[in-house]
Amino acid sequence: MRGGIDLGGTKIQAVVVDAAGEVLGETRVPTPRDGGPPGVAAAMGEAVEQAAGQAGVAPGDLEGVGVGSPGVVDDKAGTVASAGNLPDWEEPYPLRDVLAKDVGTKVRLGNDVQVATDAEFELGSAKPYDSILGVFWGTGVGGGIVLDGRPWIGRSAAGEIGHVVVRIGGRQCTCGRRGCMEAYAGRLAMELRARQLMEEKGHQTKLFEIMEERGRERLTSGVWARALKAEDKMAKKLLREAIEALGAGVASTLNILDVEAVVIGGGMGVRLGEPYAERIREAMMPHLFADSNPPAVHVAALGDLGGAIGASLLVKQSDK
């Protein structure tokens, strides 16, 4: 049995899987906002313990635990740095060794988006294809690339589709740059925009009421889904802008890569599902150069667990 952790800006998900990738235990905990990297690492350890308990084993009995992490991941050094969506996580933090000591088994680190893409490629909706683009629409917008069966990570920073420019001089992104796709489509950017429209321009919205009713501190994908269901005008408007940006940004990426298929995952992508994947596809078509031969567009088949399942593949890969 192997463990896998998807470390996200909003939540930490852990799974325990068997040799075939079947999920035997799973858990999710909110990403702590206080305590910095050590606090996050401790929460990761607890999540693994819970998932292992469900699977009827102790964490130390696992073959290993893989971690899909945001930021700059250095598996050799065992560190994660510059994880912008995580609290106070700029300097390299020795996550591998801290977590390995906590859980009592070996730990492997990988890029969150790349492991989720690998999971869809090996076990999910991209199984029939050789070349794919994974679009992970959540707190930010990440991209994972597989070309001719091999992950393409460039010099380590490939696939940053969230920072493809969709509007020169456009909206400021949470990364500080202007006009990035993520400035319109990232859930964090959408929340900031919603607050701004409400507080500075007096626009009405049920988004923050729903957030409080659900006991959340942030506009989670579930909050957005409920607000859309309630026909909230601001939620609909911000989703329209997000989809317009995703359409242009994903089409730009396809004009460069011309892969066979796009897999849409991430918290927003999975929660909003097929109807929104179809809207992204429609928004993409007017910008797609090879529009007589568009790629297939699928929702991530492993759903919300793809990141954690993909992280567990890191343990398998490191044994090869």
Place this chain on the structure above:
Amino acid sequence: MRGGIDLGGTKIQAVVVDAAGEVLGETRVPTPRDGGPPGVAAAMGEAVEQAAGQAGVAPGDLEGVGVGSPGVVDDKAGTVASAGNLPDWEEPYPLRDVLAKDVGTKVRLGNDVQVATDAEFELGSAKPYDSILGVFWGTGVGGGIVLDGRPWIGRSAAGEIGHVVVRIGGRQCTCGRRGCMEAYAGRLAMELRARQLMEEKGHQTKLFEIMEERGRERLTSGVWARALKAEDKMAKKLLREAIEALGAGVASTLNILDVEAVVIGGGMGVRLGEPYAERIREAMMPHLFADSNPPAVHVAALGDLGGAIGASLLVKQSDK
């Protein structure tokens, strides 16, 4: 000896090279605007004959002739289709066999941008790198991709960086779409814009006077260079817009690919040279995600002949 032809929207360039890629003969003729594909094919045959004559051989004595062509190139079928920048060239035209009959040796077809990228990769300024992006800034803006030493062409349409969206809802591109990088930076789009500013808005420019003085029918790269030297206000403004678009579009492409180096070629890229490559680099930096580790930026070392030299490599490759 091998022949190579670079088939462009403005001109046809032919070279004859020796086994090491040294140029023994070269010529250029304007791309005929009348006569459709057969007229263009005839001009290509004449260009090869002239270049071969300079090298002291008959075209039929060449080992073969490679052609770097725009549009949809099918080397197996021997056809070129949808070459938007060439006159009346929509349907597949059997260029390989028509030209082979004319020149009396075998002909190989390749994508213009990809062969020019391969030339820079094998013989030019990208020799030190394994992964590169070629940016060919001319009538349009084309992109060639080499990843880990291998060309990446996707399902055949990869590298269409000219149609990366830089401004949702922005200027109409000559491809019909909106907001493409090429709508601001392609020489043809720039010419259309210059004419529109002059005719519809009464703006002043020396661009078309210079064009006539030089006996040109279009705003060639040389015309733009002269107008810039003469401090023509409209030329400077349109170049500023082009560079802004190139900066955003190239940075977007790098955010996806994270390659080691960018090579800037094409008629405009080569004619305007280092100072403008530096301006593109500066315009790219604010949008580059991995800005602490930017790629190298070089002007194409083979200059204007890179496309034709790269085309000649097709003959060599087909012998492998």
